[in-house]
Amino acid sequence: MDLKDYASDPRRKFVVSVMGQRVRRDICCMYLFAVDLITANDWHWLKYHFSQYRPHSVGLALASRCAKIEAKMPNEGVSFVSRIASLSNRQSDRMHYQQILQVLAEILVIERVLGLxxxxxxxxxxxxxxxxxxxxxxxxxxxxxxxxxxxxxxxxxxxxxxxxxxxxxxxxxxxxxxxxxxxxxxxxxxxxxxxxxxxxxxxxxxxxxxxxxxxxxxxxxxxxxxxxxxxxxxxxxxxxxxxxxxxxxxxxxxxxxxxxxxxxxxxxxxxxxxxxxxxxxxxxxxxxxxxxxxxxxxxxxxxxxxxxxxxxxxxxxxxxxxxxxxxxxxxxxxxxxxxxxxxxx
Structure with missing residues (x-):
């Protein structure tokens, strides 16, 4: 599913209502995109963070930063989410956990640099x-x-x-x-x-x-x-x-x-x-x-x-x-x- 398709996803209004505040459309779309990719796996280190009734702060933070990257470099925010989602289906695998941390480090620095x-x-x-x-x-x-x-x-x-x-x-x-x-x-x-x-x-x-x-x-x-x-x-x-x-x-x-x-x-x-x-x-x-x-x-x-x-x-x-x-x-x-x-x- 393409990221733009999430703009009309009925879950977007649900996320906003549950959070009790305005969640920017681009962040909400990125969040739902990540939810679908990560929760589709039998196992993922972040599956818990993207499976909560009330969106988890980790999930929203990841979606927010990737949405900001996407705004400056189209398709790259989506790419980061896809990379994290691909590190899956090896239960409690420490190598996957470390690789997720490394992708988070890239997101941290790149989003910060783009915002200078x-x-x-x-x-x-x-x-x-x-x-x-x-x-x-x-x-x-x-x-x-x-x-x-x-x-x-x-x-x-x-x-x-x-x-x-x-x-x-x-x-x-x-x-x-x-x-x-x-x-x-x-x-x-x-x-x-x-x-x-x-x-x-x-x-x-x-x-x-x-x-x-x-x-x-x-x-x-x-x-x-x-x-x-x-x-x-x-x-x-x-x-x-x-x-x-x-x-x-x-x-x-x-x-x-x-x-x-x-x-x-x-x-x-x-x-x-x-x-x-x-x-x-x-x-x-x-x-x-x-x-x-x-x-x-x-x-x-x-x-x-x-x-x-x-x-x-x-x-x-x-x-x-x-x-x-x-x-x-x-x-x-x-x-x-x-x-x-x-x-x-």
């Missing part, structure tokens, strides 16, 4: 193809600039479980020689760094961004993490071993540090915890829904400048609530500093 204050005659392209055929997540083309965005989010489920049960955490491998990492693997009481996916993200972004000509603008890698934001910060900036430092552990076949000249800046967004808590109907504390990006007083996201990269406009950093990792406002917040070891009590 762009000049007139700006165009948006989802997954544009570069010279190499590699496709970043989003291209924003203004009359004078081009901005590329790639959204990444790691699989953190196993890592979160280890972090919660182990007494010692090694957030990044800077203080431990690579040849000693294998020795730590056998010690189940130590939570090892989750820096390999960060490295993989940088390598992937470099390949995607390098396929586009260097024109005025910026290429931005966005990584969605959970509350333990010191982990990717340490992976990137650790004094010994940081992936953006000359002492990086990621070296090429000639023994030289691997660099990422096509990446201008990296934004770390601490939102994965909110996704997980919202889906589990837990208290979100300082947020009001699945995609609530946080108020001006909420804990910020982080911007990291690639030392050799172009300057990323303040409007983009501000729009994604990201402040520079060296900003004095973070000086007294331990979770924004590189941690060599963490001992959990």
């Amino acid at each position: 204050s762009w000049p007139e005659n700006t165009s948006f392209f989802l997954e544009p193809a570069g010279r190499t055929g590699k496709r970043p997540e989003l291209m924003v083309s203004t009359p004078d600039h081009q901005f590329l965005f790639e959204v990444k989010s790691p699989s953190l489920l196993d890592h979160q479980a280890k972090r919660a049960s182990n007494g010692i955490q090694l957030p990044h491998r800077g203080l431990v020689p690579l040849e000693q990492i294998d020795e730590l693997v056998s010690d189940q009481s130590v939570t090892l760094p989750r820096d390999t996916p960060v490295k993989d993200f940088l390598v992937s972004c470099e390949k995607k961004f390098s396929g586009f000509p260097t024109v005025p603008g910026a290429n931005i890698s966005v990584i969605v993490w959970d509350d333990y934001i010191y982990e990717p910060i340490g992976s990137l900036l650790g004094i010994r071993g940081g992936l953006l430092t000359l002492d990086t552990w990621n070296i090429d076949s000639s023994g030289d540090p691997v660099t990422y000249p096509s990446i201008d800046g990296i934004i770390l967004i601490r939102h994965m915890t909110y996704f997980q808590r919202a889906l589990a109907e837990d208290d979100l504390i300082d947020r009001h829904g699945l995609f609530d990006f946080g108020s001006a007083t909420a804990l910020p996201n982080v911007f990291i400048q690639n030392p050799n990269g172009r300057e990323v406009p303040e409007s983009i950093k501000t729009g994604l609530r990201a402040i520079d990792v060296e900003d004095k406002r973070l000086a007294h917040m331990a979770e924004y500093h590189v941690q060599d070891y963490v001992f959990w009590m």
